[in-house]
Amino acid sequence: MGDHLQTLVAAGMAEEEAATRGPALLRWLIGERVLAPEPRERGYVAGPAWERVTRERPAEPCDGVEVLTGRQVFFGWIGGEGDPLCPSCSRAVADVEWPGGGGCQKALTPAMESWYAGGSGAVRCPLCGTATPLTAWRWQDDLWVFAHLGLTFHNAPPLSVEFVAEVAAVLEHDEVRWLATTH
DSSP states (O other): OOOEEEEEEEOOOHHHHHHHHHHHHHHHHHHHHHHHHSSSSBBBBTTTTTGGGGGSSOOOOEEEEEEEEEEEEESSSTTOOOOOOTTTOBBOOOOOSSTSSSHHHHHHHHHHHHHHHTTOOOOOTTTTOEEOOGGGGGEGGGGGEEEEEEEEEOOOOOOOOOHHHHHHHHTOOOOEEEEEEEE
């Protein structure tokens, strides 16, 4: 069995905003004593107020918590089959609908490369023809999220809905997605 990851992703947050809000989130987590102040190999470890994070009692600690900023691809369920959802027409685009054969991954590779290089990574929907930035696209089951800020928990017990809402409030951001996967 591999590592179980849970990540809270600030989807749609601008890169510049994420660069300031990420460190502010870390300061808040340490100040609230949710995390210990000194990082370890896998990030920060549970602090005295760790029970706020999880719905399990007693709260088991985790292997580490990382605040990740910059252009990132956050993964939901590995092996999932979620299709991308066009932000303009809201329709799921199946592999067979992407031009050129090879499905979604082949069709989106140039946009991903552009995005990583600093561009918008515009993707044209084969169903409605609208081009939108890669970060605006969603995947069914949040298979992938292209974003600039994520809070990743390594081998942590399930997070509480209340804690997720607290993080969203601290970030002052409405769209915080909660992803879980095993690597």
